Amino acid sequence: MITYDSITKIFGTGKDTVTALDNVSFTMPKGEVVVFLGPSGCGKTTTLRLTNRLETLTRGNIVIEDQNIMDLDIVQLRQRLGYVIQAIGLFPNKTIAENIAVVPKLLGWDKERISERIDDLLQMNNLEPELYRERYPAELSGGQQQRVGVARGLAADPDILLMDEPFGAIDPINREEIQNEFLKLQANLKKTVAFVSHDIHEAIKMGDRIAIFDKGRLIQYDTPEVILTQPKNKFVADFVGSDRALKVLGLMRVSDVVNRRPKNIVQGGDRSPEALKFLDARGFRYGIVIERNRPIGFVTQKSLKYEEGLVRDVVERYPLFLRGKTSLRDVLSFMLMHDAGTFCVVDEDRNFAGTVTYNDIQKAVKESYADEAESDENGGAV
C-alpha cells in the first residue's frame, strides 16, 4: 500500500517556480494497478519520481507500508521499487542479461541465482532466453526492448512497480499484445503498480483504479467504471471522451449480463410442428436449438412453418459463440457484423451457458448510467 498525503512539489526558486503537484492525496491499495492519467505536464511523472525520491517532496508525506519514504535509506527504497521508465532506458553497453541483472547484482545475489532469475523473467515476458540473453538492446525491436524493460523492473521481485508510460514507445498492435501479456503477469504476481499513461483506453484496460490529474491537481480517483459513468466534472468527461458508453461496454463482460435460463429453448431432436406450437404458445419469434446440451443455432417461427421433419434439419447455425469473459463491446460489434440480435454463451466444454441479446446490453448500459442521467439535466449538451 502506498499513501500519498497532501503531497506538493514545486520546482525552481524565486520567480520561475512551477507547481508540478498541488496538495495531492490518495492511497494505492496493495496488489492493484493504479493508472495515473492526464494531459502532458499534469504531474504524472513527478508523482512517480517523488515516490522513489528521484525528486524531493516540497510538502507532504509518502508512506509505503507504514514507513515514511524519507525515513528509508534511499538506495534500499529504490531497490524495493521496480522502475520502468518512459524511454525504456536499457543500457546499450550491456547485454540483455546484464541489463536485467543490474538490481540483483546491487543486492549481492550470487551468480546462479541471478542467472536463473534472468531466464525466468525472459520466459515470463515471452522472450526465448537462449536467443536473447547475450544480445544487445540495439538488436531488439521496440516491443522486445520494452519487454526487457519490464523484466528489468521486476528483476529483484519488488512488491511495487513504478511504470512511466511503459508501453508508450511501440506501435498500437504490439502495444495491445504487450498490455495483455502484462495483465496476465500481473494476475499472478499481484504487484502494487503505479502506471503512468495518457491514453484513456490503456487506463481503462490496465487500471483497477484511475487517478486523473490536471495541472498538478488530482481531479478524480475511482475505478474505471465510475470514472466513465460518473465523471466528476467537465474536464474528466471531456478527457474520457464522448464515446464513453462504448468504453463502458469495453469494461463489461458477457458474464455480467448473460441470461442463464432463457425460456425459448427447443431441442434439435424435436419435431418441427411441435417446436412451432411451443414457440407460438409462448409468443417467441424464434427459439434457441440445443443438442446434447450444446447450442447449435436457432429457428424462427417462419422457418418452422410447413416443415414436418426434425428441428435440427432446419436450424440456422450461429456464426460464433460467446464466452463469459468476452467484452460487451466485442459482442455489440459481432451483432452489427452478423446482423444478429442474440448470441449464445458457452462454457469451457462448449455446453450451453445462456444467451445475450441486444436488449440485455442496452439495459446494462442504461443501468450503469442511471446516476449520470440526473446530472445530465443541468447542461448535458454534447
Add this chain to the structure above:
Amino acid sequence: MSTLRFIVDNFDEVMYLSWEHIWIVGVALLIATPIGVVLGIVITKHEQFASRVLNGANILMTIPSIALFGLMLPVLAIVNMGLGKVPAVIALVLYSQLPIIRNTYTAIKNVPPSLVDAGRGMGMNKWKLLRELEIPLATPVIIAGLRTAAVMNIGIAAIATYIGAGGLGVYIQQGIARVYPEMILSGAILVSLLAIVVDGGMAVLERLTTPEGIKVQRKLAR
C-alpha cells in the same frame, strides 16, 4: 636518398633519440591522463566549475611552447630543473589537459539522461553509474582525446630539444645549426612518422575500447 643513408649510418643513435622522444611523450601522457580524466568527470558533476576549468585549459593551450618553456625556466631553476626532461614533461602534461578534459566532459555529458535516470531509479549510486554506464560509454571519446594529445605532444616534444630534453628534435636543431640538410630531414621525417604511427595505434585502441553493444548499435543504424 642521402637522408636514408644518414639514418642507416646512425641507426643506434636514431633508435636512442626515438626512444627518448617516445619516453617524454609517454610519461607526459601517463601523468596527464588521470589528471585530465578526473577533472573532466568532476566538472560534469559540479557544473559550476566546468566553464572555468575548460577556459583554463584553453588558455594553457594558447601559450606558444617556446614561451611556456621560457616561463617555466626561472621557476624550475630554483630546484635546479630549469632545463632537461622535467620541464618538457610538465609542458606536455599541461598542453594535454584541454583535449583530455574536453573530451571526457563532453563524452560523459552525452550519456543520455534517461539512462542515468533509469540507473539512479534502480538504486545505482554515483560510482556504480560511472563504472557501469558512463565511463564505458565515454571511453572511446576519451581515447580520442588522448589521441589528439599524443599527436600534438609528439610535435611539441620536438621543440623541447631547445631546453635540452633530447628526442628526435635534436637532429632538427643540430642540423639547422650545422647546416646539415640530411640531418634536418631525418629528424623531421622521423618525428612525422612517429606521429602517424601513434595516431594509427590510438585509432585502433579507440575501436577496441568501444563497447560491443555500441558497435552493434552503430552497425544497425547504418
